[in-house]
Amino acid sequence: MSPARPDSVLLDTNVFVSAVKNPARETATFRLIANLLGREEVRLVGNDVLAGEYLRYAQLFPSPTAAAIASAILERMETVRVEERFLAACAPYFGPGHASDRVHAATCLQTGAVLVSNDRDFEAIRKAGLVEVATIKDALERWVPSREG
Numbered sequence: 001m002s003p004a005r006p007d008s009v010l011l012d013t014n015v016f017v018s019a020v021k022n023p024a025r026e027t028a029t030f031r032l033i034a035n036l037l038g039r040e041e042v043r044l045v046g047n048d049v050l051a052g053e054y055l056r057y058a059q060l061f062p063s064p065t066a067a068a069i070a071s072a073i074l075e076r077m078e079t080v081r082v083e084e085r086f087l088a089a090c091a092p093y094f095g096p097g098h099a100s101d102r103v104h105a106a107t108c109l110q111t112g113a114v115l116v117s118n119d120r121d122f123e124a125i126r127k128a129g130l131v132e133v134a135t136i137k138d139a140l141e142r143w144v145p146s147r148e149g
Contacts, residue, residue, distance in 0.1 A: 012117030013053040020066035032114045044077040086110040093125040
C-alpha cells in the first residue's frame with residue numbers, strides 16, 4: 001500500500017499579510033501558517049511571483065515575526081515553474097491587472113494544490129471548479145485542530 005498523497009497548499013499573499021500586519025497579536029491566520037509549517041504531510045507550493053510578494057510584504061510590515069514567517073514559508077515551499085498551458089487555462093478567469101493571481105491559480109492547477117485566499121478575484125475560477133479555493137476560515141477548519149476537547 002502506497003503512502004497517502006500529502007495535501008498541497010498555496011498560501012496567497014493575503015494570508016501572509018493577515019498573519020504579519022499586527023505582530024503583537026497572534027491571529028488565527030498566524031496559527032494556520034504555523035500549523036501548516038509544522039505538518040510534514042502538508043506540501044507548501046508556490047512560484048517565483050509569490051516568493052517575491054512574501055519578501056515585499058515582509059519589508060512593508062517589518063518585524064522579526066514577518067521575517068521569520070517569510071523565511072519559514074520560503075524554506076518549506078516548493079517553488080514551481082508554471083507551464084504555459086496552465087497559465088493559458090487560467091487566463092479566462094482573470095482580467096487585466098491580475099497576472100499574479102493567474103500565476104497562483106495556474107500553480108494550483110498544475111500541482112493540484114488548494115489555494116488558500118480570501119481574495120474574491122479567485123471566485124470565478126473556484127466556481128468553474130478548475131482550482132479548489134479555500135477561505136482562511138475553511139483552511140482553519142481543515143488543518144488547525146480545534147481547541148475544544
